[in-house]
Amino acid sequence: SNERKNISFAVNRCFDTIVDNDLVGESTLHGKALKRIYKKKKRNSDTINKEIQDSLSKNGYKKEELSINDKRSGNLDRYEIGAVAEISGVDNECYFMLGLTYFDKRLRANVDKHDYIKAISSLIKYISDRSQGYSTYISVIGAGCSDVGTVNELIVFIINTIKLYKDKINCDIHIIIDEKEKENGMGLFDLK
DSSP: OOSOEEEEEEEETTOOOOBSSSSBOTTSHHHHHHHHHHHHHOOOHHHHHHHHHHHHHHTTOOEEEOOTTTOSSSOOEEEOTTOEEEEEOSSSEEEEEEEEEEEOTTOOEEOOHHHHHHHHHHHHHHHHHHOTTOOEEEEOTTSSSSOSSOHHHHHHHHHHHHHHTTTTOOSOEEEEOOHHHHHTTOOGGGOO
16 A cells, blocks of 8 residues: 555664675665665765664664674664664665664674663564554564574564553554565464
8 A cells, every 4th residue: 555654674783884795785674675775765875874873762772882893884883782773775665774683893783682671672562662553674683693583472462562562552553574485494382
């Protein structure tokens, strides 16, 4: 439909916008969303980076400055776990970009379980505050390269977190399951 859709996905906590298979992988949801914007909207990594930084600043998220020794390329401001940047996507889409992972010196994304729990709670609260009643779509956050649990475990956790906020959520929330995840034995009957 032509109605606005909110789409939530995880990004690294520096909110990098360069899709080069080093900072941001082109096969990740983060990379696909950015490439989609760059292709359709004629916005580039610099303009998107400014939009993201403005959104994060407006929400008052804390950040720490990294050195080039900590992270060899990309943005050097690392935001707190669970920071959410809200930017316009394509075709009435609004992206809620969740700051989840941090990079090690080899630019490998990492997150521990405690931070994962905090980030998902932060995202669901953000959705309850900013969805404006429009449907929100969430990927299985953490199923990529963060190694925090199985797809089933992550989905159960996301659903349970949504249940905690159900009295404050004013929109439909849809969890998107990748075809590969379905083929690898993902069974919704396990979600009790």
